[in-house]
Amino acid sequence: MEKIKEGDYVLLYFDNRRKWLVKANKEKEFHTHKGMVPIRDIIDKSYGERIQSALGYDFWLLKPNSCDFLSIFRRMTQIIYPKDAGLIIVKLGMCPGKKVTEVGTDSGGRTTLMANLVKPDGHIYTYDMNEMFLNSAKKDIRKLKVDNYVTFKNLDAREGFDKKDVDAIVIDVADPWRVVPHAYESLKGGCSIASFSPTINQVEKTVTALKENDFIDMESIEILLRGIHVEEGKTRPLSRMISHTGYITFARKIFV
Amino acid sequence: MEKIKEGDYVLLYFDNRRKWLVKANKEKEFHTHKGMVPIRDIIDKSYGERIQSALGYDFWLLKPNSCDFLSIFRRMTQIIYPKDAGLIIVKLGMCPGKKVTEVGTDSGGRTTLMANLVKPDGHIYTYDMNEMFLNSAKKDIRKLKVDNYVTFKNLDAREGFDKKDVDAIVIDVADPWRVVPHAYESLKGGCSIASFSPTINQVEKTVTALKENDFIDMESIEILLRGIHVEEGKTRPLSRMISHTGYITFARKIFV
Amino acid sequence: MEKIKEGDYVLLYFDNRRKWLVKANKEKEFHTHKGMVPIRDIIDKSYGERIQSALGYDFWLLKPNSCDFLSIFRRMTQIIYPKDAGLIIVKLGMCPGKKVTEVGTDSGGRTTLMANLVKPDGHIYTYDMNEMFLNSAKKDIRKLKVDNYVTFKNLDAREGFDKKDVDAIVIDVADPWRVVPHAYESLKGGCSIASFSPTINQVEKTVTALKENDFIDMESIEILLRGIHVEEGKTRPLSRMISHTGYITFARKIFV
């Protein structure tokens, strides 16, 4: 059984809709509508065990996964969805040792997810024009202790980016087509790029730019995730779902 | 520029529907409907460059990603889809150092994907009752050089499995509900399990078993991936899609 | 130009989310957050024209369609969705002259839609066990002036129904499999039945009953309707959608 130590993150679980990411801390209390939870008391408990609130309700101490960590990133801009991030990770072949450029740090959620996969020998180079976003992301990434694997650059990637020979590039900005020519310069031959955009018009322009800049093997897709209510004899899809986050376009660089 | 060396894998690309994973080899030729491609000549070329077939057609030398590697696994059983594998990876928090149990090796495609993410300090323990599947998977995984991070077990997981204290468990068998009690024993507290099943009846039984075996935070979902034909002024979703691969159920272990 | 007469229904439109079905009436006022609309003044205006509220806002006088009328039916039970009703209408070949049995009147929304299509020579025989629902539906259907084409029966259809030789049957109750044997008796040979159910377990049982009761050409489907935000240069699917209303099963009666 894995003991919870001071500074560890814990997913405090009440029910499927009420769960919070908290940090084990000798002095902290966490206030919920079901009473105060004495965070200090979770130190030395094991993951999977329970703790009671002052009002006598059970809260469970779960081990946070990558998705749970995404929730701590300030949601100033768009949310990174696990369904989209997961496919990008697989299609771009992310794994320990890879060097990846990310254009559009945003909240830093995806940056962290990727840093955690390429460590310890890989690295993420992340660009954002918005200094406030970048600083906020930097702070959160430090908390999660993957900051050694990330280089932050407060630059406009549409004017080019310095890092060369990266294994993969992820673009998540409003005008990806302007970043494409620089992405070409930065990416290793034969390697993959992924661009995420909410509107179909952005996708059209991006694909045109990719074609003009010697990328091939283009593929544009969208992913829908549908929840199912599972209960013996009463199973049915949930009534509502997120029907759109964005389109993802994949392509690979060639030397013509 | 990264040179292709003897023994390296290359994705030989003709067009979006015709691409093959080949291994650079001093003596090999690869025969296509567009003429023979002299595989021996790709050694010392760079990824991203082209090679001509005997009939004068261009083929591009791309860097294979995790999805491309999935294609080499013999498709005796079900195919692993990147959309499903990607979400499982993110939701189970897979990353370097994790110990993961997989019940249902099948072709070994997902095993390889996971081994590549947990290396060098993590490990995959994979079980399959079918010795032929297991041997075939073993052979492919060795080719991709991640066999050091995988332990194969030709056992019936419904009778229990020996490895304890793993960080995550993936189940992909016909009767996951029979594996659930043993999965509980094997998994660390607070950690996550994912079960993949094609039919809704399997999902019902699995969720019931998870509830009875002290798992919480249950979530069942399905993922749809839809391709888009992108062409300026003529953009539209593709006419056909895969509308079902399977449902995925996630849950976490607690100590009651 | 078609003049609005006393007693006519009008769709009072403010914007896409704020529209109301009202009846032209010499004495009525309609109160909205944008001021009182003098309903009495719409008499003798034409459909398509505007009227101003007391606060000076424009409201448009639109011609209500079948979907708009659905909104007046009290939503005590489930809502009838145009996407589902439309397919049932086409698949069951509804048109003037057809005789149709409906098991599960519910709000009467679908009853009205169907009555409006089979009139003047066709007829709808509608059954509901719940007398309150039936009376409420009857009242609304009278308002829409299609009550001459509807016969209401406050009976438990699981115990059989008297009307024979109908051209089509629509079932929308919690246990359709109990109605299936009686539906067989009531339906003309070679003709179609449609059953609507929210859960997949209901569908399984219904299909089993249909097979056992000499129905063939079985087809079970679900329909998803996705809204698109259309704006030049910013077009994208809406972020949220209804992801499930119910499954529809179609089948046809044979004599074995």
Next chain:
Amino acid sequence: MEKIKEGDYVLLYFDNRRKWLVKANKEKEFHTHKGMVPIRDIIDKSYGERIQSALGYDFWLLKPNSCDFLSIFRRMTQIIYPKDAGLIIVKLGMCPGKKVTEVGTDSGGRTTLMANLVKPDGHIYTYDMNEMFLNSAKKDIRKLKVDNYVTFKNLDAREGFDKKDVDAIVIDVADPWRVVPHAYESLKGGCSIASFSPTINQVEKTVTALKENDFIDMESIEILLRGIHVEEGKTRPLSRMISHTGYITFARKIFV
């Protein structure tokens, strides 16, 4: 029991994928891979009964519905899908007595469906520039005996159309935005228009034209129909589906 008479249409059913629309005829034989079916012998049988082929296989005599009739229309252009046609019918309030303009007769399938709903007092005015399509549609519609309710016009609707004061308009041409101004002139105030287009770029231009031509209450949607394999204990969505037919845009005319 309804007897089949000479000249009646019958859906000859072998299994879910093999069914044909045939016309009862004293002299005809119908050849299938399961042997010749003596069509002449179905006269005086009842719908729902069976007939044997020369090789001893059972074929069932089903009553064709609107969807089955759609299949006889020559598929030179695009197919009309029941899911799309059904929603258009409901949203445009089609029912006996309505006058409807259709721009783009195509195969005539949708024309027939609509004619069958508005008869005997309503009427469909259908336009197509392609004389060959129009003649072919005319021939099929005559066979189905709804030609009295349809007026065919071999004209370019982009140059205006003569019929005024129709209750609804359906547009299904490559450049709907050019038809919109004339559609405005032709439609009654407050009434609805529906435009069907395969590409998102067509939808953008159409919505712009609708806004510029005094239409409001705009709604653009797409419908997905997903088949379910239903079998006790093995129920799951079908593996493949049609993922796109087209987008439908609805709007209503106002007087500004």
